[in-house]
Amino acid sequence: MDVPDHIDINGFKHISYHIDTYSEDELISKSESFYKWLNERRSVRDYSDKRVPKEVIENIINSASTAPSGAHKQPWTFCAISNPLIKSQIRKEAEIEEKESYDARMSDRWKKDLEPLGTNMNKPFLETAPWLIIVFKKAYNLDENGNKQNNYYVNESVGIACGMLISAIHNAGLVTLTHTPSPMSFLSKILNRPSNERAFLLLPVGYPKFPTYVPDIKRKPLEETSVFYE
Numbered sequence: 001m002d003v004p005d006h007i008d009i010n011g012f013k014h015i016s017y018h019i020d021t022y023s024e025d026e027l028i029s030k031s032e033s034f035y036k037w038l039n040e041r042r043s044v045r046d047y048s049d050k051r052v053p054k055e056v057i058e059n060i061i062n063s064a065s066t067a068p069s070g071a072h073k074q075p076w077t078f079c080a081i082s083n084p085l086i087k088s089q090i091r092k093e094a095e096i097e098e099k100e101s102y103d104a105r106m107s108d109r110w111k112k113d114l115e116p117l118g119t120n121m122n123k124p125f126l127e128t129a130p131w132l133i134i135v136f137k138k139a140y141n142l143d144e145n146g147n148k149q150n151n152y153y154v155n156e157s158v159g160i161a162c163g164m165l166i167s168a169i170h171n172a173g174l175v176t177l178t179h180t181p182s183p184m185s186f187l188s189k190i191l192n193r194p195s196n197e198r199a200f201l202l203l204p205v206g207y208p209k210f211p212t213y214v215p216d217i218k219r220k221p222l223e224e225t226s227v228f229y230e
C-alpha cells in the first residue's frame, strides 16, 4: 500500500516506521537465542587492566542512550573515566563510604544476604578496570534563564538506560558490575557535576581477570518470575 512517508501530529513531524518481522518459527528461535546469550552475562568483580578503546565505550553509551525515557527527555549523563588519578580518588572515597556501610549502616540480615556473592568493602576494581562509567540522573533540566524544567519518570528512564548499557557491555564481550556505593554524593564532587545531576549507578567496564570465579547462583525459573493471564 502506498502511504505517506510522514504525517503531521500537533504540528510535529511523524515519520513512517518499519522494523523487520519474522515468521513464528523465526520469532521463537530468535527470542530463545537472545535469552540464552543474555543468560550468559554475569556480574564480575575481578578485572584485567587490559585496555579497552574509547570508541567501544562511546558505542556502548550511545546504545544506552537509545533507551525510552519520559517525554523523550533522556534525563541522563554518562561519565566515562579512564584517568588513573580520578579512578584512584573514586576508589578512595568509595571505600570510605563502603567501610561505613559494612561496619555500621547495613543490617546483619543484609550482610548475610550478600555473603554468597563475596562482596566486601574493598573495591580494587575501581582502579583496575580500564573504564568506570558513572551514570547520573538529571532530576530536572535548567533552561537558559536558570529556570527548572521538569523531567518525568526519571528513575524508570535511567534504570532502563542502565539495563541497556549492561546489555551493550555484554554484547561487546566485556563485563561489568552494578556497584552502588551509598551515599554516592562524593561522585558529584569528584566529577564536578552540576546541581541537577545525581549519581545513580557506578559500573566498572573491562575484561575479566584470568582466572575469574563468579558465585554459583541460579536464576529464578519462569514460574517464579511471571504470571500469565490467557
Ligand code: IYR
Binding pocket: 098, 101, 114, 117, 119, 120, 121, 179, 180, 181, 182
Ligand atoms: N553497596 C555495597 C553493598 C552491596 C549491596 C548490594 I544490594 C549488592 O548486591 C552488593 C553489594 C557494595 O557495593 O559492596
